[in-house]
Amino acid sequence: xxxxxxxxxxxxxxxxxxxxxxxxxxxxxxxxxxxxxxxxxxxxxxxxxxxxxxxxxxxxxxxxxxxxxxxxxxxxxxxxxxxxxxxxxxxxxxxxxxxxxxxxxxxxxxxxxxxxxxxxxxxxxxxxxxxxxxxxxxxxxxxxxxxxxxxxxxxxxxxxxxxxxxxxxxxxxxxxxxxxxxxxxxxxxxxxxxxxxxxxxxxxxxxxxxxxxxxxxxxxxxxxxxxxxxxxxxxxxxxxxxxxxxxxxxxxxxxxxxxxxxxxxxxxxxxxxxxxxxxxxxxxxxxxxxxxxxxxxxxxxxxxxxxxxxxxxxxxxxxxxxxxxxxxxxxxxxxxxxxxxxxxxxxxxxxxxxxxxxxxxxxxxxxxxxxxxxxxxxxxxxxxxxxxxxxxxxxxxxxxx
Numbered sequence: 371x372x373x374x375x376x377x378x379x380x381x382x383x384x385x386x387x388x389x390x391x392x393x394x395x396x397x398x399x400x401x402x403x404x405x406x407x408x409x410x411x412x413x414x415x416x417x418x419x420x421x422x423x424x425x426x427x428x429x430x431x432x433x434x435x436x437x438x439x440x441x442x443x444x445x446x447x448x449x450x451x452x453x454x455x456x457x458x459x460x461x462x463x464x465x466x467x468x469x470x471x472x473x474x475x476x477x478x479x480x481x482x483x484x485x486x487x488x489x490x491x492x493x494x495x496x497x498x499x500x501x502x503x504x505x506x507x508x509x510x511x512x513x514x515x516x517x518x519x520x521x522x523x524x525x526x527x528x529x530x531x532x533x534x535x536x537x538x539x540x541x542x543x544x545x546x547x548x549x550x551x552x553x554x555x556x557x558x559x560x561x562x563x564x565x566x567x568x569x570x571x572x573x574x575x576x577x578x579x580x581x582x583x584x585x586x587x588x589x590x591x592x593x594x595x596x597x598x599x600x601x602x603x604x605x606x607x608x609x610x611x612x613x614x615x616x617x618x619x620x621x622x623x624x625x626x627x628x629x630x631x632x633x634x635x636x637x638x639x640x641x642x643x644x645x646x647x648x649x650x651x652x653x654x655x656x657x658x659x660x661x662x663x664x665x666x667x668x669x670x671x672x673x674x675x676x677x678x679x680x681x682x683x684x685x686x687x688x689x690x691x692x693x694x695x696x697x698x699x700x701x702x703x704x705x706x707x708x709x710x711x712x713x714x715x716x717x718x719x720x721x722x723x724x725x726x727x728x729x730x731x732x733x734x735x736x737x738x739x740x741x742x743x744x745x746x747x748x749x750x751x752x753x754x755x756x757x758x759x760x761x762x763x764x765x766x767x768x769x770x771x
Contacts, residue, residue, distance in 0.1 A: 373405045374522055374545075380409055383509055387414060388455070388483055390505070392473060395487040397511035398629035398654045399569065400561050402542040403487040404461050406511060410485055411459055420454040424482070428465035439471040446476065456482035464488040464573075477505060487511075490569050491627040510629075513655040514540030515685045516678070516767035523549070529747060532764045536674045537667060539657025540681075558661040565628055574624035581613060585621055589631055589651050590663040594676040594701075596636075596648045596692070622651075629654050632684065637691035639703060639712075639735060650692055652680040671746065675763055676701065676715045679744055682767050683713075698731050710739040711771065719745050719760065732758050742766065 386393055387410070395403045404427070414421050424446060426433050436442050442460075450456050458476070463469050463486040476482055514522060516535050522545050525531040538544060538554045541561065547553045566582070576582050588602065599615040599622070606613050625631050632652050636645040653659035656677060660667050667674065683690050683704045693700030693712060702713040712735055714728040732741040733756060741758045744766050754760065761769075 373408065374542075375409060376402065376406055376518060379406050379509065379511060380413060383410060384413060386507060387417065390477065390480060392477060392484045392486065392506040394506055394508045395485070395511050396491060396508055396629070397487075397489070398513070399489045399565050400541055400543060401511055401513045401629075401654070403489075403511045405542065407459050407461060407485055407487055411457070414457050414483075418455055418457075422449075422451045422454055422456045423459065424449050424456065425459045425461075427461040429462050436466055438466065439468040442466050442469060443472040443475060446472070446482070450481055458482040458484045458486075460484075460486040462488060464490050489565070489628065490573050491629065510684075512540075512681065512685045514542060515682065516540075516764075520768075527764055527768055529764065532767075535767075536656055536671070536678060537660060539655040539660070541655060541657060544657075554657060555661040558655075558658050562658060562662065565630060569628035570624045570630075574620070574627065576621065576624060581611070582621055582624075584611075585618070586625065586630070586662055589622075589625070590653070590659050593652060593659065593673040594650055596650060598648055630658070632680070634680070634690055634692055636694050637703060639693045639695040639700065640737075644691075645694065652677045654681075656681075672715075672717050675717065675744070675746055678763065678767060679713060679715050682769075682771070683711075686771050688771075695731070695734065698734065700731060700735070710737070712739065712741045714743045716743065716745050718748050719743055720748055729755055729758055729760075740771075 383393060395407060397403055411423055411425065414423060426436065426445070428436070436445050446458060460469075473484060473486070477484060516532070519525070519535045519540050520527060520531060522542065523534075525534070534549055537551075538549055539558075541558065543557065544554060547557060570576060570582065571579055585602075599618040602618050603613060603615045622631075622633070626633050630653065632654065634650045634652060636648055637643065638645070656674060659677065663670070679702065680690060683702060686706070688704035688706045688711070691703045691705075693703030700712050701715045704711050704713070712732055714732055716724055716728050719725045719728055728743050732743065735741065743755070743758055743760045744763055745760070746763050748762060750760055750762060
């Protein structure tokens, strides 16, 4: 099968090939987990010419006979060989009831090296973690980064390419379509329906599907805004809709479990305190967000810039927070292995009032970690302002941070 390599993921996972630990690739549907697993399969074959590879795609008709843990164990056992290494690849493993029982047994028996993908964090993170504590490792796969978007679509880094990315997002399948709203949004609408029904409604046993859909629209309209379930509940009451804060929390959790949105908590700069009240949500894919929102996105460009910066941070391996310092807010405080960076996002920092606010907040942080102000397309002379890096979004999104 022909595919475009996504080397950053392969290089992260390769050191664990052959190790007695289950490699779990998680992420939203259609972000490319299956292709990355096929790349891993090819890596295995290149490293071990005598390797026996067993591949199961739970969404294909030929594997419908595998419905339970016992079915899975029997199917795999009948295909294992002796005298060489066996490698097992299972795509969308959450479709098999009690799959973790078979994986636990196969791992204990050291019969094969196990790789699997799945599209629901609740099943893969909580169930696998509880059954296989310390014996599984999760690798979250994301939609295409801006650099990957340019590579996949054979584009140069330009303002036009950036607009395409901010509008259509990073679903890998888009390389098969014309980048037009009609074609892209029709495809994304079908993807969204599948995610909502299979990975949220079915897995989370959602009853009020209409409210769930309205909640997603609400979140898409409030990307980057601080809000709480109580605030949403009050808003709904003003619209003559009664919904308890706890049910809203449950529905939001279902959406984050399906990787449609990501929850970003607030954290105190300079301390360890995590604030439980007030959080932000960002979408895994910009195109999906825009399709859900509908209408012209040009008036919402600041939300898209902020979401794009968040995606670059998570795709680069950072754990992301909203920073709080006394009564001031920093858009992003991100940490990777103890290394922090701070980021303010703005449409433009050309006027003095905005410059004072965005740079001033960062200048009050008393440490020497990197600090950035990211603007859409300002004319920037030099890239440093009082120790703070000032750059355009397109330049930031191709940085190795």
